[in-house]
Amino acid sequence: MGLRRFLVKASEIRNRKRLWPISTRSFSNISSQIQSTPASFGIAFDIDGVILRGETPIGGSPQALKRLYNNSGALRIPYIFLTNGGGFSESKRALELSKLLGVHISPSQVVQGHSPFKQLVDRFENELVVAVGKGEPATVMSEYGYKNVFSIDDYASFFENIDPLLPYKKWNTKQTDYQNSNFKDTALKNDVCSQRVQAVFIVSDSVDWSRDIQVLCDILRTGGLPGREIGHQPELFFASDDLTYQAAFPAERLGMGAFRIALESVFNKIHPKALKYTAYGKPNPFVFNTAEVLLRQLAQSLHHNVHNATNHANVGNHHLKTLYMIGDNPSVDIHGARQAGHPWFSILTRTGVFKGRENHPKFQADLVVDTVEEAVDYILRKES
Numbered sequence: 001m002g003l004r005r006f007l008v009k010a011s012e013i014r015n016r017k018r019l020w021p022i023s024t025r026s027f028s029n030i031s032s033q034i035q036s037t038p039a040s041f042g043i044a045f046d047i048d049g050v051i052l053r054g055e056t057p058i059g060g061s062p063q064a065l066k067r068l069y070n071n072s073g074a075l076r077i078p079y080i081f082l083t084n085g086g087g088f089s090e091s092k093r094a095l096e097l098s099k100l101l102g103v104h105i106s107p108s109q110v111v112q113g114h115s116p117f118k119q120l121v122d123r124f125e126n127e128l129v130v131a132v133g134k135g136e137p138a139t140v141m142s143e144y145g146y147k148n149v150f151s152i153d154d155y156a157s158f159f160e161n162i163d164p165l166l167p168y169k170k171w172n173t174k175q176t177d178y179q180n181s182n183f184k185d186t187a188l189k190n191d192v193c194s195q196r197v198q199a200v201f202i203v204s205d206s207v208d209w210s211r212d213i214q215v216l217c218d219i220l221r222t223g224g225l226p227g228r229e230i231g232h233q234p235e236l237f238f239a240s241d242d243l244t245y246q247a248a249f250p251a252e253r254l255g256m257g258a259f260r261i262a263l264e265s266v267f268n269k270i271h272p273k274a275l276k277y278t279a280y281g282k283p284n285p286f287v288f289n290t291a292e293v294l295l296r297q298l299a300q301s302l303h304h305n306v307h308n309a310t311n312h313a314n315v316g317n318h319h320l321k322t323l324y325m326i327g328d329n330p331s332v333d334i335h336g337a338r339q340a341g342h343p344w345f346s347i348l349t350r351t352g353v354f355k356g357r358e359n360h361p362k363f364q365a366d367l368v369v370d371t372v373e374e375a376v377d378y379i380l381r382k383e384s
């Protein structure tokens, strides 16, 4: 597949509905019922260590979420997922969560670490950018509107011997269209290798740290032209900066923040200027502001009849007295909610990173509970 065909493909994806910013219509399929009184509160759930461990629901999460819907399965309480994880599009993640948790979840209810990258598309829409991480990082970026994006797997495949350890790597990697195509050695290769990479997006956890650190140092030291002379560092964005997170293994796993430290340490040793980067995700206040806007829009759309066009102008102005953040990571979920301040109320569960008996000494939550089910029970009792 040639670059041009790829660009057309990316542009087709882009012409589908953009998920961000959210329109009133995005919520229109959530509830067909008109609520008499609008909800005065909203809930943001972290996923890993609160709702799921790996792919297994924990802490009574399916039962807890079911209580946020009415008997006919329509949403009655505005809630979203606010996760630093990612690697797949919001629509794919919503579908997967719906299956795992047994309730209907709309893509508009899923905010991932990389969701803020949607707002950078105007700056890099036609520029060559590289997307790093597990899952489908380039597809995620294409869906956001980036027209000239390559995954680091594809990008690295254009440069012979860029990874000296490749012959020793025994795992099987899925060959993509580019890697299989004859263009790799001809037009597309020349085209990609001669273009400057203008930005790198760490969309999700790096799968091959050694190759990614090597190739990223090549891109970032040379002004986006691996193998060439030292140049101005292209922009670098991380979807999150979590040092650790709770996955299926009993002890926490190293997250994107750990990868950032590794990349930064190496880069700063071999380059005269320190690495510059921007990290999104919790606890960044930007993420909590975005979550508040989404929850207000969602609350409004649940209250008003979606057929009443005059109400659309007010969407987003709906007042919510309390916003609950339920998370397992004190330095990410609780720190973020505390920094965001009123009307956020933080609830810390013991099903993930935090396992203490009392409150966390540094990032104290407003409430500490064992499970997400307990948290939802507390909220519904308090708000009834």
Ligand SMILES: [Mg+2]
Pocket (backbone or CB within 6 Å): 046, 047, 048, 049, 050, 245, 246, 327, 328, 329, 352
């Ligand atoms: Mg978590």
